[in-house]
Each structure stands twice: as C-alpha cells, then as structure tokens.
Amino acid sequence: MAGIKDIAKKTGLSLATISRVFNDSNLVSNKTKAKVLSVAKELDYQPNLMAAALRSGKSKIIGVIVPEINNPFFSAIINGIELRASKLGYNIIIAQSHESSQKENRAIQSLLKLNVEGILISVSKQTDYLPILAKLKSNKVPMVFFDRTPLENDIDQVILDDYKGAYIATEHLINQNCKNLLHIVGDLEVSIHQRRKDGFKDALAKNGIPISKQRFLSLEMDVNQDTSKIRLLLQSKLPVDGVFVHGDETCLYVLNILKDLKIKVPKKVKLVGFGNTKFSMLSHPKLSTIDQGCIEMGTYASEILIGQLKSKTPLPTQKKILPPKLIIRESSAT
Amino acid sequence: MAGIKDIAKKTGLSLATISRVFNDSNLVSNKTKAKVLSVAKELDYQPNLMAAALRSGKSKIIGVIVPEINNPFFSAIINGIELRASKLGYNIIIAQSHESSQKENRAIQSLLKLNVEGILISVSKQTDYLPILAKLKSNKVPMVFFDRTPLENDIDQVILDDYKGAYIATEHLINQNCKNLLHIVGDLEVSIHQRRKDGFKDALAKNGIPISKQRFLSLEMDVNQDTSKIRLLLQSKLPVDGVFVHGDETCLYVLNILKDLKIKVPKKVKLVGFGNTKFSMLSHPKLSTIDQGCIEMGTYASEILIGQLKSKTPLPTQKKILPPKLIIRESSAT
DNA sequence: AGCAAAAATGTAAACGTTTACATTTTTTAT
DNA sequence: ATAAAAAATGTAAACGTTTACATTTTTGCT
Numbered sequence: 260m261a262g263i264k265d266i267a268k269k270t271g272l273s274l275a276t277i278s279r280v281f282n283d284s285n286l287v288s289n290k291t292k293a294k295v296l297s298v299a300k301e302l303d304y305q306p307n308l309m310a311a312a313l314r315s316g317k318s319k320i321i322g323v324i325v326p327e328i329n330n331p332f333f334s335a336i337i338n339g340i341e342l343r344a345s346k347l348g349y350n351i352i353i354a355q356s357h358e359s360s361q362k363e364n365r366a367i368q369s370l371l372k373l374n375v376e377g378i379l380i381s382v383s384k385q386t387d388y389l390p391i392l393a394k395l396k397s398n399k400v401p402m403v404f405f406d407r408t409p410l411e412n413d414i415d416q417v418i419l420d421d422y423k424g425a426y427i428a429t430e431h432l433i434n435q436n437c438k439n440l441l442h443i444v445g446d447l448e449v450s451i452h453q454r455r456k457d458g459f460k461d462a463l464a465k466n467g468i469p470i471s472k473q474r475f476l477s478l479e480m481d482v483n484q485d486t487s488k489i490r491l492l493l494q495s496k497l498p499v500d501g502v503f504v505h506g507d508e509t510c511l512y513v514l515n516i517l518k519d520l521k522i523k524v525p526k527k528v529k530l531v532g533f534g535n536t537k538f539s540m541l542s543h544p545k546l547s548t549i550d551q552g553c554i555e556m557g558t559y560a561s562e563i564l565i566g567q568l569k570s571k572t573p574l575p576t577q578k579k580i581l582p583p584k585l586i587i588r589e590s591s592a593t
Numbered sequence: 594m595a596g597i598k599d600i601a602k603k604t605g606l607s608l609a610t611i612s613r614v615f616n617d618s619n620l621v622s623n624k625t626k627a628k629v630l631s632v633a634k635e636l637d638y639q640p641n642l643m644a645a646a647l648r649s650g651k652s653k654i655i656g657v658i659v660p661e662i663n664n665p666f667f668s669a670i671i672n673g674i675e676l677r678a679s680k681l682g683y684n685i686i687i688a689q690s691h692e693s694s695q696k697e698n699r700a701i702q703s704l705l706k707l708n709v710e711g712i713l714i715s716v717s718k719q720t721d722y723l724p725i726l727a728k729l730k731s732n733k734v735p736m737v738f739f740d741r742t743p744l745e746n747d748i749d750q751v752i753l754d755d756y757k758g759a760y761i762a763t764e765h766l767i768n769q770n771c772k773n774l775l776h777i778v779g780d781l782e783v784s785i786h787q788r789r790k791d792g793f794k795d796a797l798a799k800n801g802i803p804i805s806k807q808r809f810l811s812l813e814m815d816v817n818q819d820t821s822k823i824r825l826l827l828q829s830k831l832p833v834d835g836v837f838v839h840g841d842e843t844c845l846y847v848l849n850i851l852k853d854l855k856i857k858v859p860k861k862v863k864l865v866g867f868g869n870t871k872f873s874m875l876s877h878p879k880l881s882t883i884d885q886g887c888i889e890m891g892t893y894a895s896e897i898l899i900g901q902l903k904s905k906t907p908l909p910t911q912k913k914i915l916p917p918k919l920i921i922r923e924s925s926a927t
Numbered sequence: 928a929g930c931a932a933a934a935a936t937g938t939a940a941a942c943g944t945t946t947a948c949a950t951t952t953t954t955t956a957t
Numbered sequence: 958a959t960a961a962a963a964a965a966t967g968t969a970a971a972c973g974t975t976t977a978c979a980t981t982t983t984t985g986c987t
Contacts, residue, residue, distance in 0.1 A: 260732065262943055273967045278945060288953095288965060308706045309646045310943035314972050318643060320686075320707075329672040331665060338663040341689060350707060352654075352686045355675060372642045373654075373684060398594065511875040518877045538872035541845040543852045596973055607937045612975060622935060622983095644973035647942050 261302035269298050281306060312374055321564060322370035323353045324363060324380040326407075331536045332553060333381065336405065339557020340379060347565050349376075356383040367391060371398060377564045378402040382409065384448045401567040405560040407449055415567070417559040417579040421451045424549040424583030425458025428503050428531045431547070431585055433466050435529055435593050437501025440468070443489065443513065444477045445505035455505055455533065473497060478509070485509070490516045500528055501591075507532040507539040507548055514542060514590070530590040544589030552581050595636035603632050615640060646708055655898060656704035657687045658697060658714040660741075665870045666887060667715065670739065673891020674713060681899050683710075690717040701725060705732060711898045712736040716743065718782045735901040739894040741783055749901070751893045751913040755785045758883040758917030759792025762837050762865045765881070765919055767800050769863055769927050771835025774802070777823065777847065778811045779839035789839055789867065807831060812843070819843075824850045834862055835925075841866040841873040841882055848876060848924070864924040878923030886915050 263277045270277070272291060279287045280295040287295075298304075312318035321344055325333040337353065344351050352373065354366035363383050370378060377400055382388055388409045395402050404416040425442075432440055442459040445452035456475070463470050476492055478485045493499065493516055504510035510532030517524050524530055524544055532539055535550035559579050567574055597611045604611070606625060613621045614629040621629075632638075646652035655678055659667040671687065678685050686707065688700035697717050704712060711734055716722055722743045729736050738750040759776075766774055776793040779786035790809070797804050810826055812819045827833065827850055838844035844866030851858050858864055858878055866873055869884035893913050901908055 264943075274944080275946075275968075276966055279966090282945080286965070291965080305702065305706050307647075307708065307943050309643050309652060309708050310972090311945070312643045312972090313641075313647050313974085314943080314945045316972080327672070328662075328675065329665070329668045331663070331668075334663045334665075334668040337687075338661070338689070341662065341687070345688070345703075350686055350688075350703060352684055353671075353675065354679070354684075355672070368639070369679075369684060372639050374641065374643050508871075508875065511872075515875070515877050537842075538845075538875060541842065541849070541872060542876065543849050598973075608974080609938075609976075610936055613936090616975080620935070625935080641973050644942090645975070647944085648973080648975040650942080 261304045262307065263304075265302055266295060266298050266304060269302070270294055316374070318374040318376055319349050320373060320375045321349050321351050321561070322367075322373070322375035322378040323351050324356055324366050324370070324378065325353070326356050326358050326381065326383050328353060328355055331538075332406075332534060332551070335536075335553035336381070336557040336560075339554035340561045341557075342554070343558040343561035344565070347561070349561075349565060358383045358385075360385055360387065364391070367394065371400065375400065376568050379405060379560050379564055381405050381407045383407075384446065401564060401573075403560050403564045403567075405556055407451060409450070413576050415563050415577045417556055417563065417581065419451070419551045419556065419581045420583055421454035422458040422461075424533065424551075425455040425503065426462045427583065427585050428533065428547075428549050429459045429462035430466070431587070431591060432501035432503060432529055432531060433462070433468070435501070435525075435591055437529055439498040440474060440501045440503065441492075441497075441499045442475050443502060443504045443509060444475050445509075446478065446480050452505055459503055482512075486512050486516060489513055490520070493517065493522070494520055501530075502528060503531050503533075505533055507534040507536045507546060510546055510548070511538065511542055514544075514546070525590050525592050529592075532590075535584075535586050539586075540588065542590075544592075547588045547591035548586050550584040550586050552584070555581055595633075595638045596641065597638075599636055600629060600632050600638060603636070604628055650708075652708040652710055653683050654707060654709045655683050655685050655895070656701075656707070656709035656712040657685050658690055658700050658704070658712065659687070660690050660692045660715065660717050662687060662689050665872075666740075666868060666885070669870075669887035670715070670891040670894070673888035674895050675891075676888070677892040677895035678899070681895070683895075683899060692717040692719075694719050694721060698725070701728065705734065709734065710902050713739060713894050713898055715739050715741045718780065735898060735907075737894050737898045737901075739890055741785060743784070747910050749897050749911045751890055751897065751915065753785070753885050753890065753915045754917055755788035756792040756795075758867065758885075759789040759837065760796045761917065761919050762867065762881075762883050763793045763796035764800070765921070765925060766835035766837060766863055766865060767796065767802070769835070769859075769925055771863055773832040773834050774808060775826075775831075775833045775836045776809050777836060777838045777843060778809050779843075780812070780814050786839055793837055816846075820846050820850060823847060824854070827851065827856070828854055835864075836862060837865050837867075839867055841868040841870045841880060844880055844882070844924075845872065845876055848878075848880070859924050859926050863926075866924075869918075869920050873920075874922065876924075878926075881922045881925035882920050884918040884920050886918070889915055 263274055266277050267274050276287055277295055280292050323340055328334055341351050356363035360383055404414055406418055408416045408418055444456050447453055504513055517528055522528055532546045532548040535548045539546035539548045563577050597608055600611050601608050610621055611629055614626050662668055675685055690697035694717055738748055742750045742752055778790050781787055838847055851862055856862055866880045866882040869882045873880035873882045897911050
C-alpha cells in the first residue's frame with residue numbers, strides 16, 4: 260500500500276511537504292498541492308491514521324459508551340453521534356457497559372489504550388462516576404455526558420429536560436380531564452427517572468391536585484414481577500383514569516394489561532409514554548408520548564466534544580438541555 | 594502516561610523483554626515476568642495500541658458496517674459482535690451505510706485507513722459488492738458477511754436460513770387451517786427477502802396449494818404508500834385468512850390495519866411475522882414470528898472473522914447458516 | 928568440570944507519519 | 958537593484974511499540 264514516501268519519491272518533494280498537503284494545506288503552494296494530490300490519487304494513497312495518531316497524539320477516534328447498544332433509544336443517539344462525528348472527520352468506537360460499573364471502567368480503559376481523543380458516555384445505573392472523571396481528567400481526555408448524567412453540574416453534558424417532559428405530559432392528561440392520575444416510575448437509580456417523577460409531582464401540585472403515595476408505582480425492573488404489580492394495581496379499587504409512564508416500552512405493557520382487563524384506552528384510561536420510540540406508533544391505539552430528540556442529542560454531544568477537541572484552551576463547561584415535545588396520538592384522546 | 598520505557602528503566606530490563614511480557618510471554622522467565630507486571634501495575638501502565646498497531650500491523654480493531662445502526666435487528670447483531678469480539682480482545686468500530694452503496698464504500702475506505710484487521714458487513718440494498726471484495730482482497734483484509742449477503746457463494750458468511758424460516762412460518766399457518774394465504778414481500782433487492790419469498794412459495798407447493806400472483810403483495814418501502822396498499826388489499830374481495838409478513842415491523846402495520854377494519858386477529862385472520870424483535874411481544878395480540886438469533890449471528894460472525902485473523906494461512910470459506918425458530922404466540926392461535 | 932543446547936535477555940532498526948527548526952525561494956517595498 | 962519579509966520547502970528526530978538477530982545466562986548431560 261502506497262505511503263507518503265512513495266509520493267515523495269514520485270514527486271521529488273520532501274516528506275514534510277507531502278504531509279502538509281494533507282494537513283495544514285495552506286502552507287504549501289497551489290501548484291505543488293495539485294501535483295501531490297494527483298500523484299496521490301494515481302497511487303491510491305490512503306493515509307495511515309495509526310501512524311498519524313501515534314506521532315500527533317490525535318487519533319481521530321471518539322469513544323462512545325452506552326449501557327446497551329441494543330436499545331432503540333441509545334442506538335438512535337449513536338446514530339446521531341455517528342452522523343455528526345463522521346461529518347467532522349471522526350470515527351466512533353462503541354463499548355457497552357451492560358449497566359455494570361465494572362464493565363464501564365474496563366471499557367474506558369480499553370478506549371484509553373486506543374488513544375481515543377474524547378469520550379461520550381451515558382452512565383450505567385450505579386456508576387460512581389467520580390473515579391472515572393478523575394482518571395479522564397488526569398489523562399486529559401475530554402468527555403461529554405449524554406442523557407444519563409451525574410446529578411452534579413460542572414461537566415459538559417447534553418440531556419433532555421426530563422422534568423419538563425414529565426410536566427407537560429402530566430398537564431396534558433389533566434387537560435384531557437383526567438382526575439385520577441398514576442405515574443409509573445422508572446428505576447430511581449437513574450437520574451432521569453428522578454427528574455421525571457419530580458415533573459409529574461409538580462404538575463399535580465401546580466394544578467391543585469393532592470399528591471399521595473398511591474399515585475406512584477415504582478418498578479423493580481423485572482418484567483414479570485413488574486407486569487403483575489401493574490396488573491394488581493389497575494384491577495384494584497384505586498380509581499385511575501390517566502397514567503403517565505416513564506417509558507414507551509413499559510407503557511405498552513400497561514396498554515396490554517388494560518386490554519386484558521377490558522379497560523378501554525383512551526375511553527376509560529388515558530395513557531402517555533415517554534421516548535417516542537418507533538414502537539410507540541405501532542401500537543393500537545397509538546401511544547401519546549414525549550419525544551426526546553435522540554438524533555439531536557447525539558449530534559449535540561458530538562459537536563460539543565469535537566469543539567473541545569479542536570479548541571486549544573479548555574472551553575467553559577457546556578450544558579445543553581433539549582426541549583421535550585409532546586406527541587399527541589390516540590392513547591390520550593378525549 | 595507511563596510507557597514500556599519507564600518500566601524498562603525501573604526494572605533495569607530491556608525494552609524487548611518488557612514488550613515480550615505483554616505478548617509472547619512464554620519467552621521470558623517467570624521471575625522477571627512477575628517483576629515487570631508488578632512495576633507495570635505500580636506505574637499504571639497502559640499499552641499504547643496505536644504504537645503496537647503501527648509496528649506490528651495488528652490493530653486489534655474490527656470494522657463493522659451495517660445499513661442502519663438504529664434498527665433493532667442490526668443493533669442486536671452488533672451486540673453479539675461486540676460481546677464476542679471484546680471477549681477475544683478486539684475492539685469494534687462501527688459505520689453505517691444508510692443503504693447507500695456510496696457511503697458503504699466511503700465507510701470501507703475510512704476503516705481501511707484506520708487499519709482495521711478485518712471487516713464484518715451486512716450490505717446495503719443496491720450494493721455492487723464485487724469492487725468491495727476486490728479492494729479488500731487486494732488489501733488482504735478478511736471480511737465476513739452477515740445476514741444480508743451477496744447471493745454468490747465463495748465468501749465467509751453467516752446468515753439465517755431465511756428460506757426455511759419462511760417455510761415453517763407458512764406451514765404453521767397452513768396447519769392452523771388457513772386456506773387463503775397472503776405473503777407480504779419485502780424489498781427484493783435484499784437477498785433475504787427473495788429467500789423468504791421462495792420459502793413461502795415452496796411451502797404452498799408442498800402442501801398442494803395453488804400459487805397465484807394474488808398471493809403476493811410487494812411493497813415500495815414507503816410507509817404511507819405501503820400501508821394504504823395493504824389496506825386496499827385487505828378490504829378487497831380477495832379472501833385472506835392467513836398472512837405471512839416479511840418482517841415484524843410491517844406485521845404490526847398489518848395488525849393495526851386489520852384492527853381498523855374490525856377484522857379479528859387471530860380469529861378471522863392469522864398473522865406470522867419475521868424477526869422476533871422486541872416489539873413483536875409488545876403488541877396485542879402478541880405476534881407469532883420467526884426468531885433470527887441475532888446475538889448468535891453476531892457472535893458467529895466475530896468468531897469466524899477472528900479465526901481468520903489468527904490463522905497464519907487463509908482458512909477455507911466458512912458459511913454458517915443459522916436455524917430459524919418458530920415462536921408461536923397469540924396472532925396465529927386457533 | 929566442561930560443553931552443547933535451551934532459555935532468557937539485549938540491541939537496534941523499523942512501522943508511517945508529524946513537526947520544530949532550518950533553509951531556500953519568492954514576493955514586496957524602497 | 959536590494960534588503961527585508963513572507964512563503965514554500967527541506968531535514969531529521971520523534972511518537973511507543975515490535976521483532977529479527979545477536980548475545981548472554983542457565984540448564985542438562987557426561
């Protein structure tokens with residue numbers, strides 16, 4: 260495979276000049292640039308990024324760590340990340356944490372060994388992110404958190420305004436005349452679920468609806484257990500005419516349970532999910548839900564990180580909060 | 594960051610020995626090995642894979658190209674790939690083709706620039722894979738196709754037995770007493786859909802059911818157009834009591850259309866999808882479908898490729914055909 | 928003890944770039 | 958025409974490993 264040397268030989272120029280053509284290119288005359296490029300094409304020259312990375316310390320690789328790639332939400336974000344990163348000349352390398360703090364650390368290790376220039380990460384459930392942060396800081400590897408972030412504040416991050424999303428979802432149910440709301444709460448170890456819970460609460464409060472423990476159903480994140488828990492509640496005496504569910508998938512479970520119990524949706528009970536994942540519009544009735552702008556989240560994350568990478572001096576902390584969007588479909592219709 | 598040099602200095606050994614500890618390790622005495630490892634830990638040494646890659650030509654990186662990462666099917670396969678690859682000491686780097694042959698080529702280019710050791714690829718729709726193959730062969734980069742493969746034969750690949758999957762799905766419908774079957778055909782530019790169509794056909798033939806053009810509905814891969822096309826057919830005079838759909842997602846569309854038309858599933862019409870994607874068990878009724886063993890597909894692909902990488906001499910062509918599994922749920926119950 | 932074979936370690940070049948610094952060439956201003 | 962400034966190019970070392978080859982040390986055997 261042809262290298263910079265071959266071009267140098269063929270053009271009679273020095274290695275440095277050739278290299279500059281593919282980099283600083285404004286330090287080299289147009290004439291020679293053209294010559295070099297034509298010879299490069301002729302030889303089908305492909306720069307060896309590893310060599311470049313080794314010498315320059317710039318690998319043009321970004322590491323991405325997610326709990327599960329096989330989760331429509333994360334894969335959509337990754338889609339966004341890849342889109343923007345590849346446009347800006349970076350490759351992405353993906354690792355999964357499988358919700359394990361240990362695997363997360365291992366992933367970071369191997370990404371560092373590969374000399375990634377920066378890391379995008381959505382943390383696993385029980386992450387103690389402080390050591391991670393420390394390690395990366397000491398390695399001078401910038402990182403940007405997305406979606407699931409530590410609750411503290413001084414780190415680059417792009418998140419959805421989960422609070423607001425929950426708030427408008429809840430308010431929507433109230434506006435649709437629901438009197439007895441229920442919120443199915445996600446795993447509170449994950450920050451976003453806490454924020455969604457808060458949004459639900461505040462929406463009730465602002466609308467003068469009393470808040471009781473009964474209005475919340477927390478899950479154990481075990482499908483069988485959870486579905487029977489939900490079923491039990493829904494067939495109990497507790498009056499319920501509107502449910503805000505922390506995620507689309509669980510929302511579909513709720514929908515199925517309601518169908519089993521012959522409770523009509525949206526006639527008797529109205530439903531709003533969260534995520535606007537693909538399957539939210541494949542159900543019957545179609546789910547009302549909160550759109551999270553996954554692609555945008557990914558592109559912003561890429562942009563912020565690459566911004567840091569390209570800047571000589573460390574940029575001030577950036578925190579991008581994306582606006583949620585209420586998608587009204589059939590499951591909450593009047 | 595500590596390097597091999599620092600360890601050499603601290604232990605008084607040569608670079609070569611240190612390097613060997615982390616590689617050939619059987620060429621070095623246990624005593625020194627232990628010493629080196631302890632010093633390495635002390636200094637928190639992380640090998641620089643780029644440097645190693647440059648010198649040895651082994652990057653420990655595998656490139657993965659899929660049409661869309663944001664597709665539950667592909668992300669599940671990638672999951673499998675990552676699982677096995679990381680276990681075997683390889684990292685994966687992902688690129689998307691977005692069903693464009695041009696982007697696919699660009700992806701291959703940038704993977705080559707990154708010195709990936711091998712490539713796993715599921716081709717985009719209109720790929721002319723011959724130039725790809727030629728280029729990789731000339732670069733001596735082994736590749737393994739998965740799922741969507743060229744129809745020709747002499748390349749490593751791991752695929753599902755789509756033909757058989759379609760066959761058993763169809764036969765299942767026949768056994769459930771369906772007399773008037775319909776097959777909703779996927780984009781025939783993709784090899785798997787052709788194979789599924791063949792399976793359907795042959796199942797009819799074997800069971801003495803006459804085959805007519807009416808029994809096939811081809812789609813344009815445009816959601817709106819397609820749904821109305823399906824709707825039109827289903828409310829026409831054509832008697833239909835069983836539908837085999839090329840994929841779960843489309844199957845859910847069919848289910849929704851049937852619900853709209855007040856045609857009961859599975860009472861009046863039975864339905865079988867393909868893929869066993871997550872949302873096939875989130876619908877009501879739950880979808881009968883064909884399981885594709887995505888994870889296995891990914892792990893096998895990794896294994897075959899890494900096998901090639903580790904072998905000194907090129908291995909004979911390997912072709913792994915995974916068995917489909919019929920998952921019977923509510924949509925095809927009697 | 929002495930010798931050959933085997934095991935362990937060392938030497939130094941190489942991988943394909945980038946880049947600080949040096950040098951040459953061209954442009955500009957007088 | 959000439960000096961100074963600017964632009965273009967060149968030189969050579971460096972990035973952190975691996976590895977062919979050379980050397981030293983250890984082991985086993987008589």
